[in-house]
Amino acid sequence: MSMDITFLGTGSAYPSPHRGASALVLRTEGDCWLFDCGEGTQTQLMKSQLKASRITKVFISHLHGDHLFGLPGLLCTISLNWSSAPSQTPVDIYGPCGLRHFLRVALGLSGSQLLFPYAVHELEPTPDQCPPDAFLHPLAALPCDEHLHPQELPGRTLTLDSADECYTLLEDEHFLVKAFRLFHRLPSFGFAVQEQERPGRLNTQLLKELGVKPGPVYGRLKAGESVTLDDGRVVTPGQVLERPIPGRKVCVLGDCSALVGQAGVLHVCQGADLLVHEATLSDEHQERAVEHGHSTPSMAAEVARACRPRTLVLHHFSQRYKPAGLRVEEDAGSEADGSKDNGDVMELKRQAEGALQGTGVQVVLAEDFLTLSIPIKRP
Amino acid sequence: MSMDITFLGTGSAYPSPHRGASALVLRTEGDCWLFDCGEGTQTQLMKSQLKASRITKVFISHLHGDHLFGLPGLLCTISLNWSSAPSQTPVDIYGPCGLRHFLRVALGLSGSQLLFPYAVHELEPTPDQCPPDAFLHPLAALPCDEHLHPQELPGRTLTLDSADECYTLLEDEHFLVKAFRLFHRLPSFGFAVQEQERPGRLNTQLLKELGVKPGPVYGRLKAGESVTLDDGRVVTPGQVLERPIPGRKVCVLGDCSALVGQAGVLHVCQGADLLVHEATLSDEHQERAVEHGHSTPSMAAEVARACRPRTLVLHHFSQRYKPAGLRVEEDAGSEADGSKDNGDVMELKRQAEGALQGTGVQVVLAEDFLTLSIPIKRP
Numbered sequence: 080m081s082m083d084i085t086f087l088g089t090g091s092a093y094p095s096p097h098r099g100a101s102a103l104v105l106r107t108e109g110d111c112w113l114f115d116c117g118e119g120t121q122t123q124l125m126k127s128q129l130k131a132s133r134i135t136k137v138f139i140s141h142l143h144g145d146h147l148f149g150l151p152g153l154l155c156t157i158s159l160n161w162s163s164a165p166s167q168t169p170v171d172i173y174g175p176c177g178l179r180h181f182l183r184v185a186l187g188l189s190g191s192q193l194l195f196p197y198a199v200h201e202l203e204p205t206p207d208q209c210p211p212d213a214f215l216h217p218l219a220a221l222p223c224d225e226h227l228h229p230q231e232l233p234g235r236t237l238t239l240d241s242a243d244e245c246y247t248l249l250e251d252e253h254f255l256v257k258a259f260r261l262f263h264r265l266p267s268f269g270f271a272v273q274e275q276e277r278p279g280r281l282n283t284q285l286l287k288e289l290g291v292k293p294g295p296v297y298g299r300l301k302a303g304e305s306v307t308l309d310d311g312r313v314v315t316p317g318q319v320l321e322r323p324i325p326g327r328k329v330c331v332l333g334d335c336s337a338l339v340g341q342a343g344v345l346h347v348c349q350g351a352d353l354l355v356h357e358a359t360l361s362d363e364h365q366e367r368a369v370e371h372g373h374s375t376p377s378m379a380a381e382v383a384r385a386c387r388p389r390t391l392v393l394h395h396f397s398q399r400y401k402p403a404g405l406r407v408e409e410d411a412g413s414e415a416d417g418s419k420d421n422g423d424v425m426e427l428k429r430q431a432e433g434a435l436q437g438t439g440v441q442v443v444l445a446e447d448f449l450t451l452s453i454p455i456k457r458p
Numbered sequence: 459m460s461m462d463i464t465f466l467g468t469g470s471a472y473p474s475p476h477r478g479a480s481a482l483v484l485r486t487e488g489d490c491w492l493f494d495c496g497e498g499t500q501t502q503l504m505k506s507q508l509k510a511s512r513i514t515k516v517f518i519s520h521l522h523g524d525h526l527f528g529l530p531g532l533l534c535t536i537s538l539n540w541s542s543a544p545s546q547t548p549v550d551i552y553g554p555c556g557l558r559h560f561l562r563v564a565l566g567l568s569g570s571q572l573l574f575p576y577a578v579h580e581l582e583p584t585p586d587q588c589p590p591d592a593f594l595h596p597l598a599a600l601p602c603d604e605h606l607h608p609q610e611l612p613g614r615t616l617t618l619d620s621a622d623e624c625y626t627l628l629e630d631e632h633f634l635v636k637a638f639r640l641f642h643r644l645p646s647f648g649f650a651v652q653e654q655e656r657p658g659r660l661n662t663q664l665l666k667e668l669g670v671k672p673g674p675v676y677g678r679l680k681a682g683e684s685v686t687l688d689d690g691r692v693v694t695p696g697q698v699l700e701r702p703i704p705g706r707k708v709c710v711l712g713d714c715s716a717l718v719g720q721a722g723v724l725h726v727c728q729g730a731d732l733l734v735h736e737a738t739l740s741d742e743h744q745e746r747a748v749e750h751g752h753s754t755p756s757m758a759a760e761v762a763r764a765c766r767p768r769t770l771v772l773h774h775f776s777q778r779y780k781p782a783g784l785r786v787e788e789d790a791g792s793e794a795d796g797s798k799d800n801g802d803v804m805e806l807k808r809q810a811e812g813a814l815q816g817t818g819v820q821v822v823l824a825e826d827f828l829t830l831s832i833p834i835k836r837p
């Protein structure tokens with residue numbers, strides 16, 4: 080099964096002509112899962128090779144506008160360009176409490192009818208995910224008895240499982256998806272997508288040698304059943320199945336200056352194939368970054384050092400960091416404060432690499448429309 | 459006083475890489491008034507020569523997402539890039555009932571704090587502005603006792619003045635702005651910006667001949683006062699003032715398939731310098747256009763024929779009409795139904811021109827980033 084990730088917006092705070100607002104797509108066999116949906120995401124999708132109509136799930140890390148304001152328009156546009164018959168399969172949307180109300184108001188007041196149902200599954204944040212003033216205010220304002228939008232199906236409200244400090248969003252034969260908590264100016268979440276382990280392949284060469292002929296017996300062995308041959312011999316799956324194929328793991332963290340429930344987060348992210356972490360400002364600006372609930376490359380690297388992904392992908396760059404190809408000489412002077420941060424996004428990569436020296440973790444800078452494929456793991 | 463209009467988005471229904479969603483800016487001496495604010499307007503502004511921070515007033519024609527969903531993000535980004543001290547001057551926002559609630563929810567849930575106050579002045583629609591189902595539903599859902607957003611100042615609720623079938627939005631020494639009703643899938647409005655007449659210039663040559671020397675007397679004459687000279691002669695303003703300079707008029711109509719309160723609308727739009735009217739689909743598709751509450755070029759021309767603007771500007775084109783410069787041969791085939799509409803936006807212009815033959819009304823097709831200047835009128 081092919082699996083890749085495409086960055087649609089890698090800028091912080093707002094969309095600009097150089098960097099879109101936050102959004103990325105994880106694609107598996109054509110199915111698209113969207114992570115965050117800043118303003119302009121639908122236009123970035125049109126510019127990409129991805130099909131908006133293939134989006135089946137949306138994950139919103141937190142309710143800041145640069146991660147959210149593109150969602151009502153995206154849903155409307157998917158519906159407008161809907162080519163098939165009205166669908167019964169809902170688009171599942173996951174995000175912090177408040178998301179349901181936001182969509183109801185935006186879709187309701189704009190008179191938007193969709194050709195597919197949707198459900199919002201809300202994550203209940205805990206008070207330690209943000210400064211106290213930000214926790215109470217927006218949630219207190221929500222009306223408690225609301226009508227669903229005409230195309231809205233009731234969603235679940237997901238609470239923290241204190242055992243693993245995670246929220247279980249979904250589990251099926253292909254994936255287990257969990258969310259975990261991050262500290263930010265508003266409650267923020269990260270998402271861990273764990274592909275399920277798949278049974279190893281049948282060693283057909285060995286089966287031939289054992290005299291087992293292709294047929295229903297193969298399926299039973301593959302399903303983990305021992306079979307007794309006509310001559311009385313018993314063949315066990317362990318004999319003829321190759322080692323199971325480990326599932327891939329992709330972790331996408333929302334804006335944050337720290338993990339909340341660190342042990343649980345590091346456990347669920349351990350050994351990810353890709354760890355996508357924000358790096359809004361360079362190490363020189365750590366104080367300002369933390370003040371705004373953001374991270375620097377070294378802070379992202381610290382998380383990676385603890386959970387050892389194969390690759391750390393940095394994104395959510397301040398708009399002052401232009402894409403590497405676009406830098407012009409006049410931008411390149413040093414800052415007035417004499418720091419080394421001259422708006423060169425490559426410096427963010429160097430800082431993360433420096434902090435990860437000796438770990439073997441690879442660092443990649445995301446750019447709008449960058450696609451990274453996540454190869455199948457070797458058994 | 460210079461005056462121009464810049465189109466930031468000329469596409470219908472949603473923003474695309476070829477046409478932004480609806481937004482245009484009327485600029486007078488650096489002051490920017492924004493009409494509609496579809497998703498991506500802030501990015502279009504950044505690509506233009508205009509400064510978002512100069513936006514002092516916003517007019518929203520109706521609550522469809524392609525005219526509205528860019529507004530919360532635009533306000534946040536203006537605030538983020540605010541270079542001066544926090545301001546006391548509010549941004550005045552005008553639009554249909556429901557706009558106030560939408561902004562409260564979007565700004566509130568996203569935890570957005572602004573460095574300037576804003577006020578939303580709501581226009582109360584009448585039931586004849588849309589199909590009956592669209593009138594009741596979204597308004598009924600609004601909570602009636604709400605807290606203002608921390609940066610929100612109380613706004614006015616504007617009702618129809620049955621005398622002229624208009625809403626008076628503001629009147630000061632420079633401008634009189636009225637709104638009027640349009641029929642659409644949701645209640646929609648048009649806006650008529652009337653520059654006030656300015657006094658004519660003093661004929662200084664004549665004053666010299668009359669023996670009147672420059673001084674405070676000039677100011678009194680200019681202000682419309684008669685003055686008695688030392689020798690007893692009386693000089694009246696009528697003698698020495700050139701004819702007053704007529705104010706310019708710009709009318710921007712929201713999405714519509716018809717005017718509501720036609721006599722009043724035609725009166726307030728009469729003789730406009732620019733009449734900006736939508737033309738979503740070509741004449742061949744009039745039935746479909748009307749079904750969706752939209753107009754064709756001939757329908758726009760009919761309005762122009764009745765109120766005789768100097769120039770009729772068409773915009774809000776279906777995304778099937780690519781900008782003239784971007785058309786590629788493969789798009790250019792005829793439609794399956796054999797109609798002449800082959801996606802050529804120039805055909806929309808020809809249709810409007812055909813319907814306006816003999817009227818002297820000029821037709822202009824808007825494109826993203828097109829700027830039209832509105833020259834001062836001759837006395």
Ligand SMILES: [Zn+2]
Pocket residue numbers: 091092101143145146334395
């Ligand atoms: Zn952000």
Ligand SMILES: [Zn+2]
Pocket residue numbers: 141143263334
């Ligand atoms: Zn944020």
Ligand SMILES: [Zn+2]
Pocket residue numbers: 470471480522524525713774
């Ligand atoms: Zn529209």
Ligand SMILES: [Zn+2]
Pocket residue numbers: 520522642713
């Ligand atoms: Zn509309």
